[in-house]
Amino acid sequence: MLPPFGVLASCGACVMMSAVPTADQPRRLNAVLFEGFELLDVFGPLEVFGALRDRFDVHLVGPTAGAVRSAQGPSALADESYDDGRPADILVVPGGIGTRRLVGDRSFLDTLASWAVGTELVTSVCTGAAVLAAAGLLDGRRATSNKRSFAWVCEQGPHVQWVPEARWVEDGNRWTSSGVAAGIDMALAIVERLHGADLACQVADGIEFEWHDDPSWDPFAAKNGLVPKLQS
């Protein structure tokens, strides 16, 4: 069970990173790598969660342990394989050109669906939502995704209530963010939910990131013709 939202605080008030002790074990976070994953979809959120290593134990899982090549070229190192990865408290599924193949990979989708059982938070960034949808993990839920690939993503989940204008969408324990950089905003919102707004603001300030903490903020929906543009 998730605690209720903490008191909203302005990031303007946060100056120094605190080192608040926690009595709990860190939550294990598995970010799912695959050939053609989008770099920032993974490492934006991992910058946020990785700033709180007493709260989050961050792992990369891949088809096999070892190098996995991103859509941008550079490779990251999976420390565990899909078969050997330990269950996560938080699952992060990134987007990237590799999702085009994954949505048709029944074996992978079944594995992903099995991981989601009992996982506290199942999250996606960008077109990672298409993968969650193809695995049936968003059926009957509200969700969002990358705005340039929105039509294709929607096709992967005909039983999903797709939200065209949102920085991120939370529905139960499913959190889906809009494209690429939106994953950083969503990760901070998850920190807020789990550990309070003050800590989320401190992380945002620590990484000198202007956090859009309003999930309805989304200028990219209008830019991509998904909602009408406001008249100026």
Add this chain to the structure above:
Amino acid sequence: MLPPFGVLASCGACVMMSAVPTADQPRRLNAVLFEGFELLDVFGPLEVFGALRDRFDVHLVGPTAGAVRSAQGPSALADESYDDGRPADILVVPGGIGTRRLVGDRSFLDTLASWAVGTELVTSVCTGAAVLAAAGLLDGRRATSNKRSFAWVCEQGPHVQWVPEARWVEDGNRWTSSGVAAGIDMALAIVERLHGADLACQVADGIEFEWHDDPSWDPFAAKNGLVPKLQS
């Protein structure tokens, strides 16, 4: 030689990523990994440059070819070692806790200084500026860095004109950004400089990133007491 600034364009006007052909060879970009590098310092800019693979040929170089562990835990894969890495057109030196050791590593600093000779753009993100400074690469130049570690960074470069309030600073072919997320803004500014504002806006919109394209935008200087806070 760098071309002059293109015409400034509002990102609001950019909707679709263009596929403008280029007659030039892509510029080679080497991002310098070391034990304890900051994830987003590397992968924020590489998301930007990696979106334009016809313009930028992105590589990770490390102490040896292979895995290099970040400050946040996950490892990236250096495709070349310091000794074997080919010369770059653009050098990106990230920050991270590992810089604390690097500024005292004379052998590394000499290597870094040798790489900078003839390199078109020598850039740093966050406390990467401390490393450039310790290598003497910022002497007599204006530069900035992470705002929480600013005093320590300044100590590494007594002959540098440190700028406490800036998202990034450009001085000749040296570009230094403020902390962590600021590297994304600077990378977009470099794309603007090399290929025009339209393309930079298209990349920013493509990754759903609100680009702060004004190098003087820096709320984190005041938050960290480096400049007086404005009265509201």
